[in-house]
Amino acid sequence: MTSNEAKYFDLMTTGIGYLSRVREITPTDGNPFLGITIAALRGSTDDAQYTHFDCVVSGQQAKDIVRQLQSAITEDRKVLVSFVLSDLIGQSFVFQHGDKAGEPGINLKARLLKIHWAKVDGESVFSRQAA
Incomplete structure (x- = not known):
């Protein structure tokens, strides 16, 4: 018996970060999708650094x-989540304005699959039940 089931290699990224720039994106030649930016925390808790991910929100739970957090995000409240990303890719670009004009940069893009928990201004608003 043979299987024609598609097989994939999964590259998953987990972390904790702040949500911003929630938006509905309607491409000219595709279906609309929900987008968000995550400023993921890394490094020492005494001097945390940020890595930004531009994400397509893919998982239904996410x-x-x-969408439940959208008003808090647009009000610039501190929305902190534990997340799972997949399909991380980098796209190079050249800064057009500011101090870095003319310098190369990179956009990190991924799919947001899951949110394990969420806090708004330090108050827990969502916690996924253990399976």
Whole structure:
């Protein structure tokens, strides 16, 4: 018996970060999708650094949670989440304005699959039940 089931290699990224720039994106030649930026925390808790990910919100649970948090995000409240990303890719670009004009940069893009928990201004608003 043979299987024609598609097989994939999964590259998963987990972390904790702040949500911003929630938006509905309607491409000219595709279906609309929900987008969000995550400023992921890394490094020492005494001097945390940020890595930014531009994400397509893909998982249904993640879509539901992001939509619930949308007003807090647009009000610039501190929305902190534990997340799972997949399909991380980098796209190079050249800065057009500011101090870095003319310098190369990179956009990190991924799919937001899951949110394990969420806090708004330090108060827990969502916690995924253990399976």
